[in-house]
Amino acid sequence: MTCFVDTNVIIGYCFAPDMHHIPAVDFVNSKNELIASVNVIDEWDSVKKDVEEKKIDKISESREKIRKECLSEKIKNIDQIEDYFNNYVSDFLFEIINEKFDFPIKKMEILRYLRTLSHELESIPYIRYDEIQEKIEIHKREDEYPKEHEKLSEIGIHSRNNKGGDREILLDCHDCSNNTRDIIFVTTDGELNDTKKTEILEILTIEDIRELRSFN
Known part of the structure; x- marks a missing residue:
């Protein structure tokens, strides 16, 4: 199974004091093919220090x-x-x-x-991040997908300061799925996995959106 991982899955894997840590470790160590995107990595880079300090x-x-x-x-x-x-x-x-x-x-x-x-917590999460990088293929999207971008905006899927965030990451996954691969988007975000899942799947070619814990 090919799975596109959201930033929160990486956070769960890297930070042990995270409610998603155990399912994230099990998931990353599974036999699934894992993909993330440049936007996912950029988001990780922007939030990792805040997550560390908060925990x-x-x-x-x-x-x-x-x-x-x-x-x-x-x-x-x-x-x-x-x-x-x-x-x-x-x-x-x-x-x-x-x-x-x-x-x-x-x-x-x-x-x-x-x-x-x-x-x-000042060191181990970054060691774990090096580990997960070896297991994930990093995808860089070339197309902007303006129609899909607008439709996601209309249903309340936002970008982060107009760069990155849920909308851009979902479009990255959409781009992967257009490259002849059936992609499962894996997240811990209840809004993406539950309340807006049906609308998102109607807009994008992602095969499914699944909550991380559903893999265990």
């Missing part, structure tokens, strides 16, 4: 809450600290801490681990 901030917030508000020096089980996890990273922290540690555990050990995790 570090949220992990740090959770760490400080545990440090200040959890009065027990020994944590009996994961449920005892779950409420201190920031919603932005809660699923990830719950899962990884529950797997990594045998409870009961000293609170200080969890605090040390969360600090280490924050430091790792």
